[in-house]
Amino acid sequence: MDSVSIKVPVTVKAKLTEKLRAKMLKEMEEGLSRAELELQQLGIQEKRVMQEAEQGELTPQAIQHINTIRQERQRRVDYVEETRAHQEELQKFAEGAEIVQGTLERQVEAKVGDDMRELMNVEILVEDDKIVAIRS
Known part of the structure; x- marks a missing residue:
């Protein structure tokens, strides 16, 4: 062989190019908007679960649900921070x-x-x- x-x-x-920079910045802004909306929704979910838990027992399922919501929220926060850093970096490129x-x-x-x-x-x-x- x-x-x-x-x-x-x-x-x-x-x-x-300016066209590419504008396109990339627009995509980043759209991603940030989605992440911000998801963060708000996760906050509402967490409050609802916490209120339900306060009214009754704090079950293992409720604790797991709260932890899952917090992990998801942290992923969105990390995404927002990384995306903002990428935006700044992109602005600096010639x-x-x-x-x-x-x-x-x-x-x-x-x-x-x-x-x-x-x-x-x-x-x-x-x-x-x-x-x-x-x-x-």
Whole structure:
């Protein structure tokens, strides 16, 4: 066997433009709005469960429910903090900066003697949803 077909990662980067920055900031704002709404709903749920628990016994199920609500609330708080930090970071990037958008896979035929690093280090550069470069 002289060759084998393998899947290798392809890094997708986007060149930062005002259009991309605005799109990313809008998506972040929408995510923050959803998280804030969910935080309010979780607060209401927690108050309701606490009131029910005060009126009767504090059952193990009620304790578990309260803990679950608190964990969910903490996840939303963490998301809000991380997203705000990403917003600040995005504002600092200069136009034209390359931002990693994700990773795809591609199928390649690897042969004896091929440079594995060269097969693995491929990236696609996108600007305003158009591929502008494929680099290795």
